[in-house]
Amino acid sequence: MxxxxxxxxxxxxxxxxxxxxxxxxxxxxxxxxxxxxxxxxxxxxxxxxxxxxxxxxxxxxxxxxxxxxxxxxxxxxxxxxxxxxxxxxxxxxxxxxxxxxxxxxxxxxxxxxxxxxxxxxxxxxxHVLFPPEVIRTKQGKPYTVFSPYWRECLNHPERGSPLSAPTELRAPNKAPNSLALEELDLLPKGVDWTGGLADSFVPGEKSALKGLTDFMSEGLLGYKAQRDRPDMVQATSRMSPHLRFGEISPRAIWTHVHHAMDANPALQTDGDHFLREIGWRDFSYHLLHHFPTLPRDPLRPAFAKFPWREDDFSSLAAWQKGMTGFPIVDAGMRQLWQTGWMHNRVRMIVASFLVKELLIHWHEGEAWFWDTLIDADPASNTASWQWVAGCGADAAPYFRIFNPVLQGEKFDPEGTYVRDYVPELRELPKKFVHHPWDAPADVLESAGLRLGETYPNPIVDRKLARARALEAFEQIKAQK
Ligand SMILES: Cc1cc2nc3c(=O)[nH]c(=O)nc-3n(C[C@H](O)[C@H](O)[C@H](O)COP(=O)(O)OP(=O)(O)OC[C@H]3O[C@@H](n4cnc5c(N)ncnc54)[C@H](O)[C@@H]3O)c2cc1C
Known part of the structure; x- marks a missing residue:
């Protein structure tokens, strides 16, 4: 046999x-x-x-x-x-x-x-919906801009239905030598810091399929409007680690969403938008396939000479620990440390803060994400960091610098997300929760907050940092 x-x-x-x-x-x-x-x-x-x-x-x-x-x-x-x-x-x-x-x-x-x-x-x-080698521009080149890429993907023929799981396999008479799972040494040695990860996510295929079903019934309706809200836990699918390890196939997601939209036309807009996000994952693989140096080299060559700041590691360490003094940034970095995951909008805010406000090379941020994210993905992580840093395909323009206060007020309007992850700020009124430095002394006192002691003062002056970032950008523009 x-x-x-x-x-x-x-x-x-x-x-x-x-x-x-x-x-x-x-x-x-x-x-x-x-x-x-x-x-x-x-x-x-x-x-x-x-x-x-x-x-x-x-x-x-x-x-x-x-x-x-x-x-x-x-x-x-x-x-x-x-x-x-x-x-x-x-x-x-x-x-x-x-x-x-x-x-x-x-x-x-x-x-x-x-x-x-x-x-x-x-x-x-x-592993992807649309194999990168198949999707090409009319000139036979890879796409570097998402919208035409996605339009082309949607023109491609049906992907077929997901295959059922087999119900029976024939095993060998004598099992080959195998290590015990513990012998792979995948779990941390010494201090076990994984409690917050286990409280937040359950790995494995069964959990992936259940997570998708729950999201389809509780989160898909309203996804387009709410997906940028880190304070709304059900607003996104949290499928990323499951997709990363292939515990669920993108085709299964595609099919579930289409069935749901067919059954309930009210889901059409949200369903299409959700699949478009899955499309961003495919696009990252498209880029990695066609530009294999993506993890290292900027897709825009001018950025190879970008004058990144030589940090003494104190601001990088403050960013990593969630101690920058900017509440939404600190909440995001602490969510990452505690749960192994971070909301997409907040990933953009913290990444922008690192590469623009602190002028630290995106490699540093990418490496930290790689180590701490449960969904750390060879394609999506690098492509997204390049996107935020302004050096990637279809990137956010470098001169567009997120304001962490305005972003916080817009996407976490009640300050719920910040209060969840930055307990030092829990008692601050909503008005100041995204910029505690503006709070009058009596407000700080009644919130039990001593800036510079119980919570850091901002580690950069945003005005100066912004000017410094734009000047750095001008330098590479001039070289170009
Ligand atoms: C700096 C930075 C680093 C990132 N690193 C990673 C990473 O290592 N791994 C990773 O899977 N995603 C990464 N992302 C993309 C995105 O933040 C996550 O995929 C998303 O937050 C996962 O949450 P979700 O599953 O609830 O997303 P949903 O909104 O429910 O989206 C569904 C799925 O679409 C895909 N997706 C959504 N947005 C993006 C995007 N912008 N780029 C690529 N795929 C996307 C993911 O597979 C996600 O699970 C990064 C984004 C930024 C800005």
């Missing part, structure tokens, strides 16, 4: 998993495998490692339910696979295609080796 390996990577699900379905359809033994290769692409950040640990536990549980548990290996992915093929006599390998540089190199090496060893390799899509 034939033995097939299904290699899990960023597709930690049973539903709509083309590689798994195809492996099962061979009719032979199916061996589900996950290999942790720390050198395959960028090493995962600490929050992502926590997520991955729990996601693998869920995947293993689901696979056991249908008959063939997950084999866990650690080390050089190709060497591990070769050894596994030798051990089991597997003749076919099924996997999903990845887009980051490390994974693509692995796929190339795998193909070369497989040809030599007479092992068949089958690769499938599914």
């Amino acid at each position: 034939s033995i097939s390996i299904i290699l899990f990577h960023n597709n930690l699900r049973l539903h709509d998993n083309a590689a798994l379905t195809a492996a099962r359809e061979t009719g032979g033994v199916v061996l589900p495998v996950f290999i942790l290769d720390e050198n395959l692409g960028r090493p995962l950040g600490a929050a992502s490692r926590w997520w991955l640990h729990h996601s693998l536990a869920c995947l293993d549980e689901s696979l056991r339910e249908i008959g063939s548990p997950l084999t866990l290996l650690r080390g050089d992915a190709l060497k591990c696979l070769k050894a596994l093929v030798d051990e089991t006599g597997a003749s076919q390998i099924f996997l999903h295609h990845g887009y980051d540089a490390g994974v693509q190199l692995f796929e190339e090496d795998l193909n070369h080796w497989a040809v030599e060893c007479d092992v068949q390799v089958h690769r499938f899509g599914g």
Whole structure:
């Protein structure tokens, strides 16, 4: 009987998993495998490692339910696979295609080796809705502006229906050697800082599917108007970590949303807008695929000479800890630290603050997000940082500098979000919650707030910072 390996990577699900379905359809033994290769692409950040640990536990549980548990290996992915093929006599390998540089190199090496060893390799899509290699301008070039990109995507034929999860897999008579999940060392050693993450999110496919159903019934209506409100917890789907690890397929989301819109035309505008956001995720992969140096190099070459400030790390550290003295920035950075996630509007505000007000290189912010976000994504994180920094595709113009006070007042009008994450400001009246430095002494006193002691004074003078940022921008404009 034939033995097939299904290699899990960023597709930690049973539903709509083309590689798994195809492996099962061979009719032979199916061996589900996950290999942790720390050198395959960028090493995962600490929050992502926590997520991955729990996601693998869920995947293993689901696979056991249908008959063939997950084999866990650690080390050089190709060497591990070769050894596994030798051990089991597997003749076919099924996997999903990845887009980051490390994974693509692995796929190339795998193909070369497989040809030599007479092992068949089958690769499938599914991580994005619209494969980046398919979407092109009329001139055959990649898109660098989102709106025409998305219009072109929507012209593309139907994606087909999501595949059902298999209900049964044939396991080998003798299970191959596998590590225990703990042996992957994904959880933090020493102090366990993950309590806030576990309180806020439940990793795994079942949680992803439930989260989507809940959002469809409670959050989709009104999404377009409310998605910028960090104080409204249900206003966005919080699907990002599930999508990041492939616990849900974008195609399943697409199909659910379309069914909901067909059943209830009142959802049309919100549904379209929600899918457009999923489109931004696809667009990030489009950029990463066509511009593989995206994680390092600015898409606008002039920005390579941008005069970033050499920081003594004190303002970077204040930003990381949520101690800048700007309430909405601090709330966002503390939400990130406590829960491993941050609302999109606030991501834009804190990122803009770092690269414009503090004039610190976007690489620093991107690296911090990479380490602390549970949804840290090789494409969306870098593309979004480049977007905010003004050096990316279709970027926010550099001279447009978010005002954290006005942004706070507009998108957190009651100050609920700030009060949730910055308890020092909890007693401040709404009028001053986004700019405590303007509060009269008696108001500060009755709120129990001593600026510079219980909560920091602003670490920059915004007027000067703005002038400094614009001057820096003028310098690269002049060079251009
Ligand atoms: C500086 C910065 C860094 C970011 N880093 C990441 C990252 O590492 N990983 C990540 O998944 N997203 C990232 N984003 C995009 C966005 O903030 C998150 O996807 C979103 O906040 C996730 O929340 P949600 O699932 O509730 O979003 P929803 O509003 O419910 O959107 C649904 C899905 O669409 C996708 N999406 C939404 N907005 C964007 C966007 N602007 N760009 C790309 N995809 C989007 C996500 O997959 C999201 O889950 C970043 C944004 C900024 C400004």
